[in-house]
Amino acid sequence: MLSLEGNVDQFCFSTDNQATDELTERDQQLVFRGFNSLAIIRFDYESDGASFFCYSLSMFPCLKELNLINLNIKVIPDDVCTLQSLEKLDWSGNDFYTLPEAELQMSHTEQDFEGFQWRELWVDGCKHIKSISDQLRYFVKLSYLDLSSHDFETLPSSIRELSSLGTLILNKCKKLKSIEGVPLSLEYLYAHGCESLETVSLPLNHSIKHLDLSHCFCLKQDEHLITQFLKNGDNEEESPRFACFPATEVPSYFVGTETGKSITVEIPLLELVFDEMVLDHLLISFGTKTLVRATECLTL
Numbered sequence: 001m002l003s004l005e006g007n008v009d010q011f012c013f014s015t016d017n018q019a020t021d022e023l024t025e026r027d028q029q030l031v032f033r034g035f036n037s038l039a040i041i042r043f044d045y046e047s048d049g050a051s052f053f054c055y056s057l058s059m060f061p062c063l064k065e066l067n068l069i070n071l072n073i074k075v076i077p078d079d080v081c082t083l084q085s086l087e088k089l090d091w092s093g094n095d096f097y098t099l100p101e102a103e104l105q106m107s108h109t110e111q112d113f114e115g116f117q118w119r120e121l122w123v124d125g126c127k128h129i130k131s132i133s134d135q136l137r138y139f140v141k142l143s144y145l146d147l148s149s150h151d152f153e154t155l156p157s158s159i160r161e162l163s164s165l166g167t168l169i170l171n172k173c174k175k176l177k178s179i180e181g182v183p184l185s186l187e188y189l190y191a192h193g194c195e196s197l198e199t200v201s202l203p204l205n206h207s208i209k210h211l212d213l214s215h216c217f218c219l220k221q222d223e224h225l226i227t228q229f230l231k232n233g234d235n236e237e238e239s240p241r242f243a244c245f246p247a248t249e250v251p252s253y254f255v256g257t258e259t260g261k262s263i264t265v266e267i268p269l270l271e272l273v274f275d276e277m278v279l280d281h282l283l284i285s286f287g288t289k290t291l292v293r294a295t296e297c298l299t300l
Contacts, residue, residue: 002020003059006071010041017023023220045070045093045125057083069093076100081116092124092146099123099135120144124169127151143167151175151197161184170194182206191216192244200230211243217244 018032028274037157038060040052044107052071057063058079063086070093080086094203104216116139122195123129124146126253131149133156139145143164147156159168160181170176180201189210197216202208202225211229 003056004052004054005042006050008040008052008071010039013038026072032059033061035060035063037067038063039065039067040070041067042070042093042129042179046072051095061085064088067089084117086118087116088120088122088144089123090120091126092122093124094126095127095128096126096132099129099132117141122146123150124148124149132156137161140164145169148172149174153177155179155181157181182208200225209240211242212242213246217246228242 007138008219011181013035014037015034016036022264026284033097041047041050042060049070049072052068054068054071054073054075054077056077056079057066060066061083063083065088065091066080066083066086067088069090073094076091076096078100080089089213104156107197118139121142121144121287122141125148129135129150132150132152136145136156137158140162141164142162143272144167145162147163148169150170150173152173153175154177155170159165160183162183163185165183165185168182168186170179170189170191172193173191174193174195176191178192178197178199178201179189179197180199182189182203184207187207188210189208190210191200191210193215194213195216196215196218198218198220200213200219206228208229213225216291219225225245227242
């Protein structure tokens, strides 16, 4: 029985094994076992596209990176849980309803399961996943999570339990209304184009260095959020921080506002934010037309 079946635009892999021109069936199995990465891709996602069938991944036991993109896959093979070396998994553009759980339920009890060891999980556009919050809590080692183009209205609560998460991508989650409860480890938060987003709350001593809320035009808390972003963060490291907020003009609470593509302004808010530290570089962008940049080295 074939492990993989369907039409794709791209099939590529990397391996440390060298293949000969003519391979026996046994040789093929050995080559597959040596794959470090595997990418099976359709260039565009179609909601009514034909499903690609992925019956098993057991023939690729050494995979570190697996990309199955825009394939309309409806069922994830349970044996993906047995890929001990897997670090990055990109399942963007597929139609499955659940993340891998069957193997978990068969081989572990709730008490003794320590969670999947994957570092990166991409499920951009996988809108059919049910109860995603309950499932994400098993991915305890994630440092990168892409949940773009999902239909949830609030951030899955289990995300706060991902203590190693450094990057969270929520771009084009058009029903998302609020973001709160992000883990303290988070450094990069991208929520571009979340059209319904109204509130964002950052925790005290957050670690966020990049914050993208561009094209979130329902967001009405720019000044308060900037205060949170600057004042409440962990300021032990002297590193640049960047933020992008939705607006069509420079806010009135910035001194020396002018029209144009680029202006230099004083930011009195900083007096409330930093105590005995040096600000090397602050970049705040409002919308797509106005850029506010403070590049002078300030000692406060």
